[in-house]
Amino acid sequence: MSRYFTEExxxxxxxxxxxxxxxxxxxxxxxxxxxxxxxxxxxxxxxxGGDAAVVESVKAASDVYAPVTGTVTEGNxxxxxxxxxxxxxxxxxxxxxxxxxxxxxxLDGLMDEATYKAFVAGL
Amino acid sequence: xxxxxxxxxxRRAMLATIGAGSIDDLFVDVPVEARLAGPVAGLPHQAxxxxxxxxxxxxxxxxxxxxxxxxxxxxxxxxxxIPASVDHLIQRGEFLTAYTPYxxxxxxxxxxxxxxxxxxxxxxxxxxxxxxxxxxxxxxxxEAISMAxxxxxxxxxxxxxxxxxxYVSLAKTMAKFTGDTLDAAVPELSDRTDCDRLxxxxxxxxxxxxxxxxxxxxxxxxxxxxxxxxxETGALLVAVVTEPVALGAIRSPGEMGxxxxxxxxxxxxxxxxxxxxxxxxxxxxxxxxxxMPGRLCGETVDAEGxxxxxxxLSTREQHIRREKxxxxxxxxxxxxxxxxxxxxxxxxxxxxxxxxxxxxxxAVAAADRLVKIPGVELVNQSFFNEFTLKLPKEARPVIRAxxxxxxxxxxxxxxxxxxxxxLENGLVVAVxxxxxxxxxxxxxxxxEEVLA
Numbered sequence: 001m002s003r004y005f006t007e008e009x010x011x012x013x014x015x016x017x018x019x020x021x022x023x024x025x026x027x028x029x030x031x032x033x034x035x036x037x038x039x040x041x042x043x044x045x046x047x048x049g050g051d052a053a054v055v056e057s058v059k060a061a062s063d064v065y066a067p068v069t070g071t072v073t074e075g076n077x078x079x080x081x082x083x084x085x086x087x088x089x090x091x092x093x094x095x096x097x098x099x100x101x102x103x104x105x106x107l108d109g110l111m112d113e114a115t116y117k118a119f120v121a122g123l
Numbered sequence: 124x125x126x127x128x129x130x131x132x133x134r135r136a137m138l139a140t141i142g143a144g145s146i147d148d149l150f151v152d153v154p155v156e157a158r159l160a161g162p163v164a165g166l167p168h169q170a171x172x173x174x175x176x177x178x179x180x181x182x183x184x185x186x187x188x189x190x191x192x193x194x195x196x197x198x199x200x201x202x203x204x205i206p207a208s209v210d211h212l213i214q215r216g217e218f219l220t221a222y223t224p225y226x227x228x229x230x231x232x233x234x235x236x237x238x239x240x241x242x243x244x245x246x247x248x249x250x251x252x253x254x255x256x257x258x259x260x261x262x263x264x265x266e267a268i269s270m271a272x273x274x275x276x277x278x279x280x281x282x283x284x285x286x287x288x289x290y291v292s293l294a295k296t297m298a299k300f301t302g303d304t305l306d307a308a309v310p311e312l313s314d315r316t317d318c319d320r321l322x323x324x325x326x327x328x329x330x331x332x333x334x335x336x337x338x339x340x341x342x343x344x345x346x347x348x349x350x351x352x353x354x355e356t357g358a359l360l361v362a363v364v365t366e367p368v369a370l371g372a373i374r375s376p377g378e379m380g381x382x383x384x385x386x387x388x389x390x391x392x393x394x395x396x397x398x399x400x401x402x403x404x405x406x407x408x409x410x411x412x413x414x415m416p417g418r419l420c421g422e423t424v425d426a427e428g429x430x431x432x433x434x435x436l437s438t439r440e441q442h443i444r445r446e447k448x449x450x451x452x453x454x455x456x457x458x459x460x461x462x463x464x465x466x467x468x469x470x471x472x473x474x475x476x477x478x479x480x481x482x483x484x485x486a487v488a489a490a491d492r493l494v495k496i497p498g499v500e501l502v503n504q505s506f507f508n509e510f511t512l513k514l515p516k517e518a519r520p521v522i523r524a525x526x527x528x529x530x531x532x533x534x535x536x537x538x539x540x541x542x543x544x545x546l547e548n549g550l551v552v553a554v555x556x557x558x559x560x561x562x563x564x565x566x567x568x569x570x571e572e573v574l575a
Contacts, residue, residue, distance in 0.1 A: 036413070036438075061438035063447070 004107055005116035006067050011091055012110065014101065021067060022095040023055065023086065026120045031057040034086045039075030039097050046070060046099060048106055053096050055086065068106040070099035187531060189395055193562035195489075197509045197553025198339065198534040199260065199287050199365045200398065201390045203478075204557055209392050209465045218461055223255070223418055223454040227434045233457070234432035237420040240464040247370050247467075248362075248384040249377025250406035254417035256460040257403025257452060260387025261293040264333065264363050266405065266416045266450055267383045268294055271331035271359040272303060273414045273449065279328045284308035284317040285338025287365060288539050294333075303330075309540055312513055312549050314503050316344045322352050329358040331383075336362050336376055337369055339539070340502060340551060341509035350380030359383060366390055367404065368555075369507040371479030383407040392466030393459045402459035413439060416450030478556060482508035486554040489563045493552070496571045502549065509553040511536070515574060518550040524573045530566050 004012045009027035013020040028034065036056040046052050046066035053064040053075075075097045079085060086094040101107075111119060134146070143149055150158070170178070189202050196202070213219065217232055224230045237255040244253035257263040268280045282291055282305055291307050298305050306324060308317060321332050332353055337343045346362060353360045362376030364386035376384045388402040389395075407415055413436065421435035441448035470478060486508040494501045498515030514521060518535035525532040536549030554563070 038413070056438050061444055061447075 003113060004067075004110035005113065005119075006065075006110060007119065008065055008067075010064060010067050012067050012107070013095075014107065017101050018073060018098055019068060019070070019101050020095050020098045021052070021064075023064060023090055024116070024120075025090045028087050028090040028094070031055065031062065032059045033057055034083045037076075037079040037083045037086060037096070039077075039079060040072045042072050042074055044072040046072060055096075056083075064096060066099070067110065068099070068101055068103070070102045072097050072099045074098045187526060187529070189531065192529045192531055193558065193565050194531045195533045195552045195554060195558065195562075195566060196531055197341075197366070197555075198539065198551050199289065199387060200395055200401075201366055201368070201508075201553060201555055202395055202557055203368065203390055203555050205392055205394060205462075205466060206469055208469065209462050212465050213458060213462050218458070220457060222457055224434070224457075227420075228432075231432055234420050234434070236461055236464060237418070237455070237457075238422055238432050239468070240460045241420060243464060243467045244388075244404050245406050247367060247375065248364065248386065248404065248406040249370075249375030249379075249381075250384050251409035252412050252415070252419075253404065253406035254415055254419050254455070256388070256455040256457075256463075257385075257405050257417055258456055259389075259399065259401040259403045260363065260365055260385065261287070261290045261403075262452070263385035263387075263403035263405045264290045264361070265294045265297045266403075266452065267361040267363075267385045268303065268305075268331060268333060269297070269301065270383060270407075270411070270414050270416060270449065271361060272301070274411055275330045275357060275359060277328055277330035277358070278302060279304045279306065280330050281321055281324050281332045282307040283321060283332070283334040283338065284310040285340065285342060285344075286333055286335045286363060287339050290335075290363065309543055309546070310338070310340060312340075312502055312511070312536070312546055314342065316342055318344055318349065321349055325349075325352050325356050325358055327356055329353075329356060331359040331361045333361045333363060336364055337366060337373075337507050337509065340511040340549075341506040341553075342503045342511075343369075343373060343505045343507065346376055346379040346381060350382075353382070354380070361385065364404070366507065366509065368475070368479055368482060371475035371477075372483055372507060377406070377408075382411065388459070388463045391470075392462035392464070400456060400459055402456040402463055412436065414449055415439065416452055418453065418455045479507070481556045482554070485556065485558060485563075486510060488560070489552065489554040489558070489566075492563055492567045493570065496567060496574065498574060499570070508555055509551060512550045512552060514548045514550055517547045519547065521550070521570070521573050525566075525569055528569045528573070530569050532566055532570060 002014050009024045011022050011024050034057045038054040040052055048066055048069045050066050051063050052066040055062050076095050194202055224233050227234055241253045272278055294305055332349055350360045359382040362381035362384045367386055368390050384406045386404040388404045419436050421433055423431055423433050425431045437443055439449040440453040490501055490510050493499055500513040502511040502513050519537040522532055522535050533550045533552040536546040540546045
């Protein structure tokens with residue numbers, strides 16, 4: 001398994017043909033207390049760069065974009081009742097959705113953990 | 124003194140920035156035939172204040188005011204008695220603004236009033252949650268269709284033929300720009316609604332079914348079967364109430380399973396006002412609240428634990444979500460909502476039920492009297508305070524002839540559905556608590572004379 005990061009502060013965990021997507025610890029710290037998350041339903045077809053989910057904090061509402069193209073296999077239902085999971089465990093239990101990876105080459109432009117850390121440090 | 128802050132240079136700079144050659148270029152979307160070619164011919168330059176007042180008073184006297192004659196018009200706007208205290212209270216300086224609060228939390232009184240309004244609307248319509256009002260019933264109706272599209276991610280709405288044609292017309296205008304498909308139909312002059320058509324049309328592509336209750340002809344349909352079919356196919360049921368007083372007598376749409384219930388609140392506390400301003404009602408099931416348009420007031424506690432009010436779930440609104448907002452409407456009809464709330468508070472649940480009973484009894488008595496006129500038939504067997512008659516001839520000229528006799532005898536279907544020959548003998552008659560027995564008798568006598 002390998003983990004990638006986007007400039008929009010999403011992380012992508014690749015496990016074979018399935019990828020899991022969430023927002024990074026940096027993103028949740030910038031958003032503040034998260035009060036609502038809307039995740040896509042299974043079966044939703046997402047295009048890289050298209051709207052995938054909505055995350056709402058006491059400060060702002062933001063869209064989460066699909067980092068790769070694919071079909072959603074599962075949205076994290078736990079976030080509906082407990083959106084604060086995104087604050088407490090953003091890169092673990094606070095995942096947003098899983099989708100099939102239809103084109104592995106879409107991962108090429110993404111950052112690895114060290115590169116993302118450097119990217120955040122430079123912000 | 125004229126105060127024009129912009130110089131010609133400012134104007135030119137702004138026009139250049141947006142790529143327009145002149146101010147007139149900004150109005151190219153207005154059809155040529157609707158534009159003025161020059162000054163209006165024959166318009167005098169000026170007149171004294173006294174002369175203008177005299178002139179307009181003379182013009183105003185040509186109107187037949189609703190309060191001056193027997194009055195039976197309805198079809199979406201109803202003449203009810205408004206207690207004098209309503210007008211007195213809404214004119215208090217603390218309340219007297221038509222506008223939504225934009226620095227809301229400093230105006231706790233305004234927020235509390237909106238909270239009470241929402242509570243009343245939610246209970247009246249039988250829903251979990253209501254917003255702090257929309258502009259009017261027709262815009263609320265479109266907002267509901269649009270909201271159903273966001274929730275279901277489908278774009279096909281089925282409109283009942285009993286939906287007010289002005290509401291249909293507004294929805295069609297909006298749908299031109301959103302790409303929604305509207306399946307609309309014209310009603311039949313019959314006791315049967317198009318419930319069967321709706322049930323047969325609902326499928327997996329349907330975003331919502333929109334049913335007016337009571338409908339444009341005054342008919343009352345059990346919404347439960349449509350709600351059940353919607354549930355089965357993942358569509359939403361949108362109910363539209365144009366006469367909220369009816370809900371003091373009949374089951375609320377929410378109780379029958381409607382997902383979104385919208386309406387025109389004018390009937391309660393707001394005068395006819397020549398067609399506006401009115402107040403739109405909007406309520407839905409709690410699970411859909413994040414897709415709801417409009418302002419929403421919530422109850423909370425402050426740092427000291429005292430009860431307080433806030434505008435809540437504002438991330439739905441355009442000052443935060445910009446183009447992703449649920450609606451481009453993020454205001455409300457504050458003053459009319461206040462009038463609604465004060466009248467509703469004065470009535471209370473018991474008062475509303477009594478008022479509804481009074482309306483219904485008056486309408487039943489009027490229908491009984493009117494069908495005694497030779498050739499006049501009652502179209503609907505069930506109604507609240509409004510019913511449709513089938514006259515032995517075209518209703519529109521009959522209404523004009525009645526107006527000559529100082530009776531405003533209802534709304535002709537020919538006016539609402541121009542060109543629909545099958546409807547032209549239809550006359551929709553509303554009988555509220557302001558219509559006396561004498562009014563009904565005058566109406567019946569004159570109608571008999573006009574039809575003879």
